[in-house]
Amino acid sequence: MSPTTATAQACANIAFIKYWGNRDDALRLPANSSISMNLDGLYAETTVQWLSGPGEDQLVLNETPQSGDPLRRVSAHLERVRAQLGTSSAANVRSVNNFPTGAGIASSAAAFAALTAAAVSAAGARLSERELSILARTGSGSASRSVPDGFVEWFAGDSHETSYAESFAPADYWALTDLVAIVSQAHKAVGSTAGHPTATTSDLQSCRVAGAQERFDRCRQAVLERDFATFAEVVELDSNQMHAVMMTSRPSLFYWLPESVLVMCLVRQWRAEGLRVCYTLDAGPNVHCLCEAADATEIERRLRTLAGVQDVRSASPGPGARVVSVE
């Protein structure tokens, strides 16, 4: 393989129907299918340069050379890419997130989707979107959802080959806005990779998973019909169910801060007043306020009046992972 370089971008995504707990931790086969929206403008941009032979992989993240766990995780992913492409070369990886770490937006989905797309392209290989989604999934489960465009469904599957994501509606299908109310910039105590294996320690996980397909179907249909009332009900229920499992795990994972609960209470109240907004929270305290774009200005204004809200990030439905340059 001659050394070549490629750069790819991939958006973060916010899950409407959550993924929590794996049926296979090593393969990152999730316990249930999930649904998400890519977040336009909030992306990782990753450049991969394959070297001419074996050696140590290198990783520079946001201009800072990495070692330890971040490098090991990227290198383990490159190892899977090498196995799939039949190469043994080392790689230099440079990646930049254009959104701050700790901004309430999971960075690993964007990072591993962009890394996968760039690494494959830099090797001169071509994979289908499905193959890219499968490969990205092995780096970070939700990265599978950052590969396709717009509104995305990730089929849990029951094997490596059957667990992948695809678009079920393009980014311009429904003018939703995700307003992320930042209530804490602290790094989360327990990240998703460490958190997923704890899911089965909650008595409630099996019941959550048993109902997941029904919520998935209802959410998918609500998006296709642009039915905000149904969408809001199922999205909040699904978020509450995931956090119910987290907080009843042993030991308990408690991601909500007082300010998170304040925003959640107000969002329910605002919706009762007629604004089209609902909340969802990932494995962290920041509150994603999903709203109809027409109501976004008023909701952002209200969020910014709250003392506990440090900042608000806004994103529309975004595109899938794409290669932006190949040398």
Next chain:
Amino acid sequence: MSPTTATAQACANIAFIKYWGNRDDALRLPANSSISMNLDGLYAETTVQWLSGPGEDQLVLNETPQSGDPLRRVSAHLERVRAQLGTSSAANVRSVNNFPTGAGIASSAAAFAALTAAAVSAAGARLSERELSILARTGSGSASRSVPDGFVEWFAGDSHETSYAESFAPADYWALTDLVAIVSQAHKAVGSTAGHPTATTSDLQSCRVAGAQERFDRCRQAVLERDFATFAEVVELDSNQMHAVMMTSRPSLFYWLPESVLVMCLVRQWRAEGLRVCYTLDAGPNVHCLCEAADATEIERRLRTLAGVQDVRSASPGPGARVVSVE
């Protein structure tokens, strides 16, 4: 039956293992067995005077004559007492709670335990403690637990006769203190009687109930061994599980306020620092901080420094329902 009068007192109680959802709403047969502690000094004092014949029951609550729902609920309970005792006389009922309504302490348990004890005694009848507990249960499920002394277990049972509470350790067995952090005095939007039937609308209730006996056994043993670490773990887990069911019901019942979550977070932190304290919340936002009596002064001091905590009520393990006078 000649007209006679009796006065009884019964304490409120705080559940360590919660009761939420019924297998029979009319009989108030709970979905799972529960464990509680009576709250010394926080009681209802109720006087029942049986009249010489049929007529309208009357209820004076905290010096205020009642009509509508409160009177109907008491009268329906008196009807069950009349059926059991074989009388048709009307009754005058006067009841006083020595703790304020909206103080984060469920009043119906104390009220229906005291009402039952007074009504039976005023009729010159004698019932065993178990019979009193069964009869009190039909007025308010958790009233069954305010009949016996100290630390109490309520066996869910599978029929009217098999669902009753009894003491498994006397009040002086373990020096626990319940510090109730009052964060809101507002009346709860949905009370327990209306809330219980919603439990089965949560996907998570069947999983919560499936694990309840194991938590019950673990909590009972922890109390008997005065093992605070195990007690804290299972009490918080059980509270989290009940609220998990509530917040995932359809529609969602969300009792936590931002201030509730703040106190919950701090209690976990204080315990990590070595203080023997844990939290539990009933169907409301106020946080019961259960602690070893030796740590109560320091914990109360800390709670009172919090801007969101309006007041703190303190209670030790209390006695069962008792008749204080018969005329």
